[in-house]
Amino acid sequence: MQRRISRWLAVLAILSVAGAEKAYAQSGGADHAMQFRFGRFFPEGGGEFWDESQDVFTLKISDFDEFMWGSSYVRSLSNHFEVGLNVDFYQETVGSSYKDFVDSNLRPILHDSELEMIPLTVDVRFLPAGRYRMRGSGKRVLKPAFYIGAGIGVNFWDYEERGDFLDFTFDPPEIFFDVFRDDGETFQAHALIGLDLPVSPRFNWQFQGRYTWADDDLGGAFSGLGKIELGGAAAFVGGSVRF
Numbered sequence: 001m002q003r004r005i006s007r008w009l010a011v012l013a014i015l016s017v018a019g020a021e022k023a024y025a026q027s028g029g030a031d032h033a034m035q036f037r038f039g040r041f042f043p044e045g046g047g048e049f050w051d052e053s054q055d056v057f058t059l060k061i062s063d064f065d066e067f068m069w070g071s072s073y074v075r076s077l078s079n080h081f082e083v084g085l086n087v088d089f090y091q092e093t094v095g096s097s098y099k100d101f102v103d104s105n106l107r108p109i110l111h112d113s114e115l116e117m118i119p120l121t122v123d124v125r126f127l128p129a130g131r132y133r134m135r136g137s138g139k140r141v142l143k144p145a146f147y148i149g150a151g152i153g154v155n156f157w158d159y160e161e162r163g164d165f166l167d168f169t170f171d172p173p174e175i176f177f178d179v180f181r182d183d184g185e186t187f188q189a190h191a192l193i194g195l196d197l198p199v200s201p202r203f204n205w206q207f208q209g210r211y212t213w214a215d216d217d218l219g220g221a222f223s224g225l226g227k228i229e230l231g232g233a234a235a236f237v238g239g240s241v242r243f
Helices: 002-026 047-056
Strands: 032-043 065-078 081-102 107-125 132-134 141-144 145-167 172-198 203-217 226-228 234-241
Touching: 032 203, 047 081, 047 132, 047 226, 081 145, 107 172, 145 203
Parallel strands: none
Antiparallel strands: 032 065, 032 234, 065 081, 081 107, 107 145, 132 141, 145 172, 172 203, 203 226, 203 234
8 A cells, every 4th residue: 555655646646747837938947957966865764674674684784875866856936945866776785693602613694685775766955045146137137056955756666685594493403495585665754955066157066965754664575574764864965967
């Protein structure tokens, strides 16, 4: 049910953006930008699954701090409001071992954990001081633009553990190799803050911070282990081309 709701929310948000764009274009004030960013994602962790993993294995949630990149199509609704359609990409693999167990040769029992996410989101951005000022001739002149905003969307995620594990149905536990995996899509919300610095009428430098909230119920090989928390903070630097 949660996944079905998240799909409809994303569809409705995109349709709303399309309607706003049409109305603004008819007013003669169309203003577009393609933004490209590169930065780092810092997962928040927490929750039953991550807490249990950190208790049993040498893994830490901070091990998943990794590069994230993305792009946005941004459309101005006025000098103070914009709408963005965003896609971002994140992937990280972390190696870990059991904290309290080793094999018969006293070597660690190792496996890799891999998390991938592709959030597709839409947001509304408010520019308190506006993006441009008007000259006497009626020409718009871009200026440094500070903005805040919030949005929603769908996070497509994939989590996998591959390597050696312990079967505790035996005494002593036996080591076996396996691959455990689950994936899904879930509702995501985010808040953002940013600053655009114009270099020319067509190009801006971009600095942005973002915090996301997302989680999903684990199933498949991880059924019964609770929710996987997927939210966290991100910091980006990038550029935008206006047209």
